[in-house]
Amino acid sequence: MPEQRLGPLAAPSIVACGARERTREALRRALPRRRAKLTLARNREELLALLRTSLVDAVVVDLGQPGDDS
Numbered sequence: 001m002p003e004q005r006l007g008p009l010a011a012p013s014i015v016a017c018g019a020r021e022r023t024r025e026a027l028r029r030a031l032p033r034r035r036a037k038l039t040l041a042r043n044r045e046e047l048l049a050l051l052r053t054s055l056v057d058a059v060v061v062d063l064g065q066p067g068d069d070s
Helices: 021-030 044-053
Strands: 013-017 037-041 058-061
Touching (some): 021 037
Parallel strands (some): 013 037
């Protein structure tokens, strides 16, 4: 059986929600070098709205967001 080769993988899609400024800046700098697409969500509601309409590969969440006790 001939060897099958896969084409280049699609760039991963990553959402960062409520992350601190330093974290957002680190992600903005690092991810494009790895061909990743970064989307920022300001809060839980924005994140949930995004997840209802888009497929993402990973989510980075700041668990210590003020006012988020649920």
